[in-house]
Amino acid sequence: MKRTLIYLPGLLLILTLAWACKKDDPGSERPDFDRAAMLENYAVNVIRPAYEELLAATNTLSGRWTEFVAAPDTDKLAALQDQWLSTAIAWQAANGFNFGPAGEEGLRKGLIEEIGTFPVNTDKIENFISAGDATLNNFDRDSRGILAIEYLLFGHSGNTQDVLQALEDDNRRIYLAALIDHLYGEVDRVATAWETYQTEFIANDGTDVGSGTSQLYNEFVRSYEAAKNFKVGLPAGKRAGQTQAEPQLVEAYYSGRSLDLLQAHLASIDRIYYGKGLNGGDGAGFHEYLQAVEGGPTLIASTEAQWAAVEQALAKVPATPAFSELAAQDDPAVDALHTEMQKQIRFFKSDMSSLLGIAITFNSGDGD
Amino acid sequence: MTNERLHTITDWLSKPVSIAPLVTFRLVFGAVMVFSTLRFWYLGWIEEHFIDTQVTFKYFGFEWIQLLLPEAMYLLHALMLLGAIGVWLGLFYRLSAGVFFLTFTYAWLIDLTYYLNHYYFVSIAAFLLILVPAHRRFSVDCWRKPELRQLQTARWTILIFKWQIGIVYIYAGLAKINYDWLIAALPLKIWVPANDNLPLVGPLFRWEYTPWIFSWIGMLYDATIVFWLSWRPTRVLAYLSVIIFHGLTGMMFQIGVFPIVMIGATWIFFSEKFHERLLRFLEQGWPVKISVQKAASPRRIASWTFYLLVAHFALQLLFPWRYLLYPGNMFWTEEGYRFGWRVMLMEKAGTATFYVRDGAGGREGIVFNEDFLSDHQEKQMAMQPDMILQYAHFLEAHYKENGMRDPRVRAEVYVTLNARPSQLLVDPNLDLTTVEDSWAPKKWILPYDKSVDDEQ
Structure with missing residues (x-):
C-alpha cells in the first residue's frame, strides 16, 4: 500500500513531464511502424523478384550457350557475352541478401561467395580445364561463378577470335557448361527455398539477432561496404598497406564492364534502402522505418544528401576507359567516388542501427 | 578512530x-x-x-x-x-x-x-x-x-x-x-x-x-x-x-x-x-x-x-x-564510465575508419577492420576512445611488422549518442601512434557538441 502511495504521484509526474516534453517537440508526431509489413514488402517486392530475375537471366544464358555450341561464330559469342552482362547485372540486385536460404550453412558458404567471388583465379580455372575436372567438387570458389564464366567468355586479351578458338577445346566447353549449370542450380535452390522461407522471415519480426530486420539490415550494410571496399577501394589501392593501385582486382576485369556492375550494385542498395523492387513495387523499407523513429528524420536528411553526392560522383566516372584502367591511373573521378562512398558508411552503418535499435551481434550486453 | x-x-x-x-x-x-x-x-x-x-x-x-x-x-x-x-x-x-x-x-x-x-x-x-x-x-x-x-x-x-x-x-x-x-x-x-x-x-x-x-x-x-x-x-x-x-x-x-x-x-x-x-x-x-x-x-x-x-x-x-575529475561529458568520453554500475544507460554506436600511411609522404590507405576484429570488437571499439587508441597502436605494430618503416595512424570516428546525429569523437588529423593512454584527461577527444541537439 505504501509503495502505491509513493509511486502514484511519481507516475503522474512522469506523465505530466512526458506531455510537457512532447508539446515542444514537433518531431514527435510519428506514425506507428509495422515491421512485419516491411518484411513482407522486402520479401515479395524486393528479394524474391531479384532472385527470379537472376534465375531467368541465367536460364537465357544457358540457352545462348546451347545455341553457341551448336554452331559457334562471332555473333553467337556476342549474344552470349551480352547475356552474361545481363546476368551479372541481375546478380547485383540479388547480391545483398546472403541470409536464410542464401546464407552460410555447414560447408556451403553464402550465395555471394558461391557464385559471386572475384577476382577469380585463372590458374586454377586453367588447371581444372586441362585436367578435365569439371566436377566443381572443391572449395576453390574463385574458380567458378559469374566471374569465372566471364573469364571464359572474354579471355585475357578481350580478342573475340582468341575466345572462339579457345572454346573449340572440349574440356573448356565442358567446364563452362558446368559453371553455367552450377550457377543455375545455386540460384534455383535459393529462389525455390524463399517460397517457404518467406513465412518464417516475415514472422520473425523483432529486432534481435536473427530477426528478419536484423539479418536484412546486416547484409545491406555488408553489401554496401563490400561495394566500397572491393569494387572501388582495393582496385584503386586505397587499402592500408597497398603501395599502388591493383586494377586486376575489380569485379568483371575481363569484360571491362566493372562500372556497369557497380552502377547496378549501388542502384540495388538504393532500392533496398527505400524498399523498392525491380518490378516497381514500393512498400515500406528502411527509409519508412526511419521516418517512424526518434532522430529518424534528421538521419534521413543526412543519408539522402550524402547519397546524392555518391550518385553524382558515380555519374562523373567515365564509361571509357574501363574502370580498371581508371583505377590504375589514380583517376580523380575514382578517387572522388571512393571518398563519397566512404562518407556514406556511418549513416548506413552505426547511425541507422542505433536509431532502429537493431542488434548486430549475439554477445551479451550490459544488463539492468 | x-x-x-x-x-x-x-x-x-x-x-x-x-x-x-x-x-x-x-x-x-x-x-x-x-x-x-x-x-x-x-x-x-x-x-x-x-x-x-x-x-x-x-x-x-x-x-x-x-x-x-x-x-x-x-x-x-x-x-x-x-x-x-x-x-x-x-x-x-x-x-x-x-x-x-x-x-x-x-x-x-x-x-x-x-x-x-x-x-x-x-x-x-x-x-x-x-x-x-x-x-x-x-x-x-x-x-x-x-x-x-x-x-x-x-x-x-x-x-x-x-x-x-x-x-x-x-x-x-x-x-x-x-x-x-x-x-x-x-x-x-x-x-x-x-x-x-x-x-x-x-x-x-x-x-x-x-x-x-x-x-x-x-x-x-x-x-x-x-x-x-x-x-x-x-x-x-x-x-x-x-x-x-x-x-x-x-x-x-x-x-x-x-x-x-x-x-x-x-x-x-x-x-x-x-x-x-x-x-x-x-x-x-x-x-x-x-x-x-x-x-x-x-x-x-x-x-x-x-x-x-x-x-x-x-x-x-x-x-x-x-x-567528476574529468572535463567533458562522461557519456561521450567514457572517462570514468566503467566500474560504476552504469548499466543500459545510453544508446551509442560508431563507425571508425582508420587511415594508415608510411611516413609523412606515404600513400594513405584505409584499414579493413574486419581483417583484424570480430563484429563485436569493432562495434565496441568504434565508440570507446581508449579502445580506439589501443587499436591504433595495434595497427602501428602490425604494419611495422609488414614492412612499413614509420606507420602513422589516424582515425575518423563518427559516433551517435542517444539518437542524435553522429559527430567526430576524436581529432581525425592526429597521429594516434604518438599518443599513450593514461589516467590523465584525454585531450584528443573532441568535445561533445551540444548544439547538434538543438537542430533536432
Whole structure:
C-alpha cells in the first residue's frame, strides 16, 4: 500500500513531464511502424523478384550457350557475352541478401561467395580445364561463378577470335557448361527455398539477432561496404598497406564492364534502402522505418544528401576507359567516388542501427 | 578512530546471526555460476572470444593479462566450472571460491570488448565469498568434516553482500538521474518501440508515453529497491517487482544471465526465518544425513578482514565518482564510465575508419577492420576512445611488422549518442601512434557538441 502511495504521484509526474516534453517537440508526431509489413514488402517486392530475375537471366544464358555450341561464330559469342552482362547485372540486385536460404550453412558458404567471388583465379580455372575436372567438387570458389564464366567468355586479351578458338577445346566447353549449370542450380535452390522461407522471415519480426530486420539490415550494410571496399577501394589501392593501385582486382576485369556492375550494385542498395523492387513495387523499407523513429528524420536528411553526392560522383566516372584502367591511373573521378562512398558508411552503418535499435551481434550486453 | 569505537563496531559486526541466508546465497550463486559457465561454453563463446582472436583490448593496468593458448583457455574454463561447482556444493569451499574468483576474473579481463558490469559484480561476489564461511551448513564439506558445521555466522558475513548489492542498485539508479534518461526518455524511446513485438506487453510498447514511464520506474526501482527489500512489510511485493523488472529487461535486451544473477542474489534480503525454513526443508529432503553433535560458533571478525572490507567498500563508494575529475561529458568520453554500475544507460554506436600511411609522404590507405576484429570488437571499439587508441597502436605494430618503416595512424570516428546525429569523437588529423593512454584527461577527444541537439 505504501509503495502505491509513493509511486502514484511519481507516475503522474512522469506523465505530466512526458506531455510537457512532447508539446515542444514537433518531431514527435510519428506514425506507428509495422515491421512485419516491411518484411513482407522486402520479401515479395524486393528479394524474391531479384532472385527470379537472376534465375531467368541465367536460364537465357544457358540457352545462348546451347545455341553457341551448336554452331559457334562471332555473333553467337556476342549474344552470349551480352547475356552474361545481363546476368551479372541481375546478380547485383540479388547480391545483398546472403541470409536464410542464401546464407552460410555447414560447408556451403553464402550465395555471394558461391557464385559471386572475384577476382577469380585463372590458374586454377586453367588447371581444372586441362585436367578435365569439371566436377566443381572443391572449395576453390574463385574458380567458378559469374566471374569465372566471364573469364571464359572474354579471355585475357578481350580478342573475340582468341575466345572462339579457345572454346573449340572440349574440356573448356565442358567446364563452362558446368559453371553455367552450377550457377543455375545455386540460384534455383535459393529462389525455390524463399517460397517457404518467406513465412518464417516475415514472422520473425523483432529486432534481435536473427530477426528478419536484423539479418536484412546486416547484409545491406555488408553489401554496401563490400561495394566500397572491393569494387572501388582495393582496385584503386586505397587499402592500408597497398603501395599502388591493383586494377586486376575489380569485379568483371575481363569484360571491362566493372562500372556497369557497380552502377547496378549501388542502384540495388538504393532500392533496398527505400524498399523498392525491380518490378516497381514500393512498400515500406528502411527509409519508412526511419521516418517512424526518434532522430529518424534528421538521419534521413543526412543519408539522402550524402547519397546524392555518391550518385553524382558515380555519374562523373567515365564509361571509357574501363574502370580498371581508371583505377590504375589514380583517376580523380575514382578517387572522388571512393571518398563519397566512404562518407556514406556511418549513416548506413552505426547511425541507422542505433536509431532502429537493431542488434548486430549475439554477445551479451550490459544488463539492468 | 579510537580503539574503543573500533571495538564497538567490530563487536556489532561479529554478532552471531543465522547462517542460513549466507548458505542460500552460496547455493543460488553457485548454481547460477555453474549454469552461466556451461552456457558460455555451450554457445561457443570460448572459441569466439578467446581463440579466433587477433586483437585483445587491454584493461588499463592489466596489460599483463594475456590470451592463453586454446587448450589453456579451455582448461581455464574447466577450472572455472569446477570452482563454481565447488562453491555450489560447498566442496573444498574456500579453495573453490578462490579458483572461481581467479579464473572468472582472468577470463573477462582478457578483452575489454566484453566488459559487462555483471561480470564485475560476479567477481566481487566471488571475492567476498572467499572471506565467509558459507560452506558451514548444508555442504559436502560439512558431510566430510561434521565439526565444520555452524548454525550461526557473524553478522558481517551477510551484511557485506547486502551492502554490495545495495551499492550496485543505488549507483545504477543514481546514474539514471540525468537529462536524457528522465526528461528526454532516451535511450528508452529507441529501445521500447524496437521491442513492440514482445508477447502480451508488446502493444503497450507502442504507446508514446511508455518510454517515460519505463525511464522513471527504472530509475526509482534501481535507486530504492534495496530499501523495499530490506523492509519486511514491502519485501514480498518488492521481490515480485525484482522478478518482473529483471524478467522484462531480460526479454527486451540481449543481456545474458544478468537477470538471473540479480533475481538469485536478492534472495539474501529475505528474513532469517525464511532461509531457515528453506534450508531445513532441503536438509530433510536430502538422502545423506549429516550427524550433528554440536555446532561450532562463529568467529569474531579478524582485523585484517575488517580493514580489507573497509578498503573494499571505500573503493566501491568512491571509484564510480572519478568521472567528476574529468572535463567533458562522461557519456561521450567514457572517462570514468566503467566500474560504476552504469548499466543500459545510453544508446551509442560508431563507425571508425582508420587511415594508415608510411611516413609523412606515404600513400594513405584505409584499414579493413574486419581483417583484424570480430563484429563485436569493432562495434565496441568504434565508440570507446581508449579502445580506439589501443587499436591504433595495434595497427602501428602490425604494419611495422609488414614492412612499413614509420606507420602513422589516424582515425575518423563518427559516433551517435542517444539518437542524435553522429559527430567526430576524436581529432581525425592526429597521429594516434604518438599518443599513450593514461589516467590523465584525454585531450584528443573532441568535445561533445551540444548544439547538434538543438537542430533536432
